[in-house]
Amino acid sequence: MLDSSTSIQWLGADILTTLVFLPSLGALVLLFLSNEAKNAIRAVALVTSGATLAVSVAVLAKFNPAVAGLEAFRPLLVDRPWIPRFGIRYLLGVDGISLVLVVLTTLLTLCVLIFSFGQTIPKLRGYVAAFLVLETGMIGSLVALDAVLFYVFWEVMLIPMYFIIGIWGGKRRIYATMKFVLFTLAGSLLMFVAILFASGVHARTTGILSFSLLEWIPAASSGAWGLTAAQSGLLFWAFAVAFLVKVPLWPLHTWLPDAHVEAPTGGSIILAGVLLKLGTYGLLRFAIPLFPGAAARYTPLIAVLALVGVVYGAWVAAAQKDMKKLVAYSSVSHLALVVLGIFAGNVTAVSGAVMQMVGHGLTTGLLFLLVGVLYERRHTREMADYGGVASQVPVTTTLFVIAVLGSVGLPGLNGFVGEFLILAGVFKANVAWAAVAATGLILGAIYLLTLVQKVFWGPNRVKANLGLTDINGWEFAGAFPMIVLVVVLGVWPQPVLDLVRNSVETVVQIAAVRMVP
Numbered sequence: 001m002l003d004s005s006t007s008i009q010w011l012g013a014d015i016l017t018t019l020v021f022l023p024s025l026g027a028l029v030l031l032f033l034s035n036e037a038k039n040a041i042r043a044v045a046l047v048t049s050g051a052t053l054a055v056s057v058a059v060l061a062k063f064n065p066a067v068a069g070l071e072a073f074r075p076l077l078v079d080r081p082w083i084p085r086f087g088i089r090y091l092l093g094v095d096g097i098s099l100v101l102v103v104l105t106t107l108l109t110l111c112v113l114i115f116s117f118g119q120t121i122p123k124l125r126g127y128v129a130a131f132l133v134l135e136t137g138m139i140g141s142l143v144a145l146d147a148v149l150f151y152v153f154w155e156v157m158l159i160p161m162y163f164i165i166g167i168w169g170g171k172r173r174i175y176a177t178m179k180f181v182l183f184t185l186a187g188s189l190l191m192f193v194a195i196l197f198a199s200g201v202h203a204r205t206t207g208i209l210s211f212s213l214l215e216w217i218p219a220a221s222s223g224a225w226g227l228t229a230a231q232s233g234l235l236f237w238a239f240a241v242a243f244l245v246k247v248p249l250w251p252l253h254t255w256l257p258d259a260h261v262e263a264p265t266g267g268s269i270i271l272a273g274v275l276l277k278l279g280t281y282g283l284l285r286f287a288i289p290l291f292p293g294a295a296a297r298y299t300p301l302i303a304v305l306a307l308v309g310v311v312y313g314a315w316v317a318a319a320q321k322d323m324k325k326l327v328a329y330s331s332v333s334h335l336a337l338v339v340l341g342i343f344a345g346n347v348t349a350v351s352g353a354v355m356q357m358v359g360h361g362l363t364t365g366l367l368f369l370l371v372g373v374l375y376e377r378r379h380t381r382e383m384a385d386y387g388g389v390a391s392q393v394p395v396t397t398t399l400f401v402i403a404v405l406g407s408v409g410l411p412g413l414n415g416f417v418g419e420f421l422i423l424a425g426v427f428k429a430n431v432a433w434a435a436v437a438a439t440g441l442i443l444g445a446i447y448l449l450t451l452v453q454k455v456f457w458g459p460n461r462v463k464a465n466l467g468l469t470d471i472n473g474w475e476f477a478g479a480f481p482m483i484v485l486v487v488v489l490g491v492w493p494q495p496v497l498d499l500v501r502n503s504v505e506t507v508v509q510i511a512a513v514r515m516v517p
Helices: 015-030 038-062 069-076 096-116 124-143 147-156 158-168 173-206 213-221 229-246 255-262 265-290 292-318 323-344 347-378 394-408 414-429 431-456 463-467 473-491 494-511
Strands: 078-083 088-092
Touching: 015 038, 015 088, 015 124, 038 069, 038 096, 038 124, 069 213, 069 494, 088 147, 096 124, 096 265, 096 347, 096 473, 096 494, 124 147, 124 158, 124 265, 147 158, 147 173, 147 265, 158 173, 158 265, 173 213, 173 229, 173 255, 213 265, 213 494, 229 265, 229 292, 255 265, 255 323, 265 292, 265 323, 265 347, 265 494, 292 323, 292 431, 292 494, 323 347, 323 414, 323 431, 347 394, 347 414, 347 473, 347 494, 394 414, 394 431, 394 473, 414 431, 414 473
Parallel strands: none
Antiparallel strands: 078 088
């Protein structure tokens, strides 16, 4: 067990603890405000989410990406007893992979709250509080290194998202909410059973009752757990299904379009930008390092499912008439590509997968934001209800085009880097799989460019569009950081790649994942 004396203190508290619970502190402050005190609510939201982003940047500044292996967690580790009787610890830490997603989470949460102030949202206090509590759950899941603590944060995320969709969602919000919760809970229960079983195996083989990943990963990956092929396979799938539901990988994806369509704009941004990435993160943190043999055995099956998801998601997206549903199905395709990259088992592909996780969070979050801008004014998401609106909303059009080009992987924008590295890595492992995956990218360009053409260009035959107003100040302020990063990371992706390199190499080396031709 790594010693808690290595913890770094910040403003009198562990910096990671501050990072995790600062948003919830802001949510607690909101309880003392009236729902009519709009300016005070906005101030609390901006100060809390802005401060959380600042703390995440401080963690980034303190992190040393040159440290390899599990030692990367040591400098910022928080390790204290939580439920000693059962070996459960309050164990927090970050490596390059988790840290880049933490910064993405804090940035997108700030953007969502800023954006929401430019829209008409009833019960604003509850809306803001739900997003702040959700932020605690998301960050906690990314920094927790105790399996039980991770599970607690994983389940905490369900509660605020349940209310975000169920209260502020569309007409079928209850159906979408229940579907989202039931799918996620089913996977979570499998994971919980696997966690308990794994702790028992660890206690039997080492004599130590522990849920620490810093102890589990070396023991499990070295074969010290002594699992049979059947046992490791069952445990791998118990973890993997929980994470693949969250991704979501075909055929576990059916909850996603409903959740996206019915969620408010902010909910869709966070769902696509962060929550889906927690599924792919879980594969890298739990399923593959703990059960590398099983992961290698089932790589061909998962790769086939991922390839189906890439092509299926793109084809179905191309058939959509609702803008939000189109972007939702594009996420099925893009995240399937990320899963394929993860199971490619080489540093190039896995680095590309992490880069694509960040890139997708920015571009797809931005697309949902801009669809929300149009919906706020016209209360319709049907492409047929628009057309030729570029002259009415030139700024919105410009931002939309940048987001689309980033999503299709135009060189010079962020989507290109991740997609190129994934395809290059997959090509090393299996040429046929790389060829099939590339077709999904071509289809992606077709349906996204068609979306832009139908909505913003051509003749304007709908009179209601003549009075369409452009993106307002709050909305633009929410979109601006994402637009900047879409361009900056496309031109200069090296900081992210440098940040995650050693962590990716560690995962690949520990897991020894190899694609099977």
